[in-house]
Amino acid sequence: MQDSGISILFKGVNFQRLMGGLWVTLRIALITIGLSVVLGLAFGLLMLSRRKALRAVCRAWLEIVRFMPQLVLLYLVYFGFARLFGWDLDGETSAVIVFTFWGTAEMGDLVRGAVSSIPLHQRESAAALGLTPLQAYRHVLIPQTVRRLLPQAINLSTRIIKTTALVKMINVTEVLKVGQQIIGQFYRLREAPFWVYLTIFILYFLICWPISALAGRLEKRWA
């Protein structure tokens, strides 16, 4: 009897292998998100600085990393740095560097947007009520900023997760690569590629969808 191919997912440890590959992407995404949030908060404050030159430098950084396709940036670091500086970075490290540069800039822009969307009268009203600046931050300004920032930051993290799929192109053995290895091993199963790629598609969806749904809900509730 002809095998339909879906069985490839459950042959041996194939499913565990795919999950292992997925973990490689997720690990890169999680490290990137962690670094981007911390560095992005600082970057956002720099973007709000009173010094024009500093703001201009930050703006230039943001525009440059936003302008270039992620894949080009990955190539520049992975292939270019090795050639220029002799740094032989592995794929995962290059990916974390590139995505963090990008994530930090995007996160910083979100922080800037959230902070500057708080009207000045909020600060003044807090002062009029007799709150100290520290109290004003604690009870008035930070809560409002967080409400604007959090949904967008959560959305950014799904973008980072989706972008990490690109690491396949710089020779990281992530879920697509593992999928190809499995397909190669079971090349006799004609429909195997269909089921493997469909599974990877669904896996990404199952990770990103709940996160962006959460962001959407928070946005609606706090709007």
Place this chain on the structure above:
Amino acid sequence: MDWSFITAHVPDFLAGAWVTLRFGLYGVACSVVLGLLCSLVLAYRVPVLRALVRAYVELSRNTPLLVQLFFLYAGLPRIGIRLSAEACAVVGLAFLGGGYMAEAFRSGLEAVDRTQREAGECIGLTLPQTVRYVVLPQAFATAAPAVFANMIFLIKETSMFSVLAMMDLMNVADTLRTSGGRTIEVLSMLVIAYVAILLPVSVLATLVERRMRYAGFGHQHSV
């Protein structure tokens, strides 16, 4: 820098840029049409279709293009659906972009006040006429910044066409890099080529946005 290498390979990059630009634009055009149709279904709450469109928008926005392309190009042929690389590129980009464009247009449509539609009805316009002459022009003006941002995002995403064995910019660069060993020259040309494509698009987007604002579409005029 090996200038003779660079001048010798300018035609390769021009050819690659043409592939990137051409299929990027096809994809963008299909995304705009698909997204607009989807947004109308969502905004006017067309029964049944609405649930389908919602599912589609979530699927397209929560999965990476790279995975979508692998599924289209390497998965689908195994169950008898065979698309050329070029068709996969356009279908993939339209699948991804349609979801993003739908969201952009939907928020534009929702920003148009209900009274506009009622006013259209009052002066005897049919629903399609109201949509065409009253609602859409205003919705476009509000949606324009998001739509243009999506266009630039989609053109950047074309960098993934190289997995489809298309000779786009990325693939041209990859081929030259692996064969010639002139990594720095190749990467520099790659960056310049993307700047040459993306810069005019983003300048054009800014100009059109500004013009639409001058035209005063979508602004609330007091009666």
